[in-house]
Amino acid sequence: MKLKIKILFQDQLVLRISKLFILVFVTFLIIIIWKWKSLPPDLPLFYSLPRGNSQLGSPLLLLLLPGFSVLVFVINLILSALFYGEEKLIAKMLIITGMVVTILFLITFIKIVFLIS
Numbered sequence: 001m002k003l004k005i006k007i008l009f010q011d012q013l014v015l016r017i018s019k020l021f022i023l024v025f026v027t028f029l030i031i032i033i034w035k036w037k038s039l040p041p042d043l044p045l046f047y048s049l050p051r052g053n054s055q056l057g058s059p060l061l062l063l064l065l066p067g068f069s070v071l072v073f074v075i076n077l078i079l080s081a082l083f084y085g086e087e088k089l090i091a092k093m094l095i096i097t098g099m100v101v102t103i104l105f106l107i108t109f110i111k112i113v114f115l116i117s
Helices: 002-008 012-038 059-083 088-116
Strands: none
Touching: 002 059, 012 059, 012 088, 059 088
């Protein structure tokens, strides 16, 4: 598996997207550190639920977004490494999809944090 990941990272697109992922994750961390103390005890996190207290969650639940972002990217990276030898297009699409999901999570995170603080 280590060899497959090493081969995967020789591709320039994969390397650039991985660097972009690290930058996005650092952005998550900077925003969390910067805004954590100004967050109220209840945040509007669950917009699909009816209005009221059912939409609210604690600030700790906000950390699910960066957590899921890492999870999706790592799973896609592992799957990409498995497919890279036979299907390079699928491998690259998995990496790109992981990055798109990460950026969407970052946008959602920023909107929630800056809406309430």
